[in-house]
Amino acid sequence: MPGKLTDGWNLGGVEVGNRVVLAPLAGIGNWFVRLQAKRHGAGLVVSEMVSSFAVHYGNERTCRELLRIHPDEHPVSMQLFGHDPDVMASAAEAVAAAGADLIDINMGCPVPKVCKTGAGAALIENPDRAVALARAAARGSGLPVTVKLRPGRRPGERGGVALAHRLVEEAGVAGVCIHPRHASQRHRGSPDYDLARGLVEALPVPVLISGGLHTAEKAHIAYERTGAAAVLLARGSLGNPWLFEHVLGTRGDEPERDEILAELGWVIDCAIDHMGADRAGRYLRKFYPWYVERLGGGKPLQAALQTAPTLEDVRALLAPALAVG
Numbered sequence: 001m002p003g004k005l006t007d008g009w010n011l012g013g014v015e016v017g018n019r020v021v022l023a024p025l026a027g028i029g030n031w032f033v034r035l036q037a038k039r040h041g042a043g044l045v046v047s048e049m050v051s052s053f054a055v056h057y058g059n060e061r062t063c064r065e066l067l068r069i070h071p072d073e074h075p076v077s078m079q080l081f082g083h084d085p086d087v088m089a090s091a092a093e094a095v096a097a098a099g100a101d102l103i104d105i106n107m108g109c110p111v112p113k114v115c116k117t118g119a120g121a122a123l124i125e126n127p128d129r130a131v132a133l134a135r136a137a138a139r140g141s142g143l144p145v146t147v148k149l150r151p152g153r154r155p156g157e158r159g160g161v162a163l164a165h166r167l168v169e170e171a172g173v174a175g176v177c178i179h180p181r182h183a184s185q186r187h188r189g190s191p192d193y194d195l196a197r198g199l200v201e202a203l204p205v206p207v208l209i210s211g212g213l214h215t216a217e218k219a220h221i222a223y224e225r226t227g228a229a230a231v232l233l234a235r236g237s238l239g240n241p242w243l244f245e246h247v248l249g250t251r252g253d254e255p256e257r258d259e260i261l262a263e264l265g266w267v268i269d270c271a272i273d274h275m276g277a278d279r280a281g282r283y284l285r286k287f288y289p290w291y292v293e294r295l296g297g298g299k300p301l302q303a304a305l306q307t308a309p310t311l312e313d314v315r316a317l318l319a320p321a322l323a324v325g
């Protein structure tokens with residue numbers, strides 16, 4: 001019987017300080033977004049999905065940027081995707097060498113570009129391969145392996161549930177994260193928490209829950225209703241690292257304007273460190289709307305940030321926002 005979300009727990013031999021986890025977020029969950037979640041209390045952080053092929057073939061940018069782990073973000077789980085067990089074993093070895101504490105394998109991504117290669121949610125329909133991939137990741141890395149999956153690819157299908165059992169029994173995975181929306185729903189609709197509860201009751205390993213946990217209240221309700229070992233915060237945490245504190249109950253109020261701007265300033269600094277000012281300028285455009293919305297900034301500020309030529313221009317646009325606070 002899980003206790004409070006603030007209780008520590010063990011995932012495959014890794015001690016985790018609490019039960020509130022940053023979900024994998026493609027194109028977003030790099031080292032500094034994970035570090036930010038950690039600074040705000042996350043017990044465990046999961047990387048954005050990383051191509052096992054890119055790692056295996058030594059893609060320079062993937063290895064330099066996506067395998068980068070900050071010393072203060074542990075424990076960290078690196079999520080890999082792919083369809084070839086030998087490539088997965090090789091990539092898992094590199095991820096372990098980069099300092100990961102755990103490996104998560106993506107078996108839930110519904111994006112056609114990923115599924116058509118036989119990776120992501122396509123693995124739900126290829127359970128033998130899915131089991132081979134999980135075994136290969138453990139063999140290659142020597143680390144505990146978890147899997148994130150969906151109940152099925154289409155409404156009513158339960159292939160993901162059957163696969164979760166096989167992954168535990170035949171591949172010895174240390175934990176399973178269920179996002180209880182079928183893959184064709186992508187991220188829309190209500191997650192089926194009763195289905196998740198069934199999995200929690202049936203599996204002998206920790207089951208983590210993802211989906212719809214956008215507020216502290218929703219996270220608490222899902223945690224209690226499913227009996228899951230931990231909750232994953234995804235879209236609710238975008239530009240809102242304070243959600244970790246709200247879910248953990250370490251903070252009640254909303255951040256003030258100067259705090260939001262300071263956080264955005266920290267993100268800008270980290271992005272420059274991550275990829276240099278030029279690329280950071282473009283990369284950060286997806287981050288601004290989350291923060292500007294919290295600041296109550298209107299469309300003109302949003303538009304100006306999207307077209308600002310340099311990060312100096314971005315800082316100049318944000319300075320008056322601080323002044324009017």
Ligand SMILES: Cc1cc2nc3c(=O)[nH]c(=O)nc-3n(C[C@H](O)[C@H](O)[C@H](O)COP(=O)(O)O)c2cc1C
Binds near residue numbers: 025079212213232
């Ligand atoms: C922009 C975005 C990127 C995502 N990237 C990944 C990913 O790389 N790997 C993964 O397993 N899930 C990924 N997901 C799914 C989330 O981890 C999470 O399961 C999903 O968003 C449901 O949670 P939510 O309703 O709280 O957002 C992504 C979701 C979004 C919105």
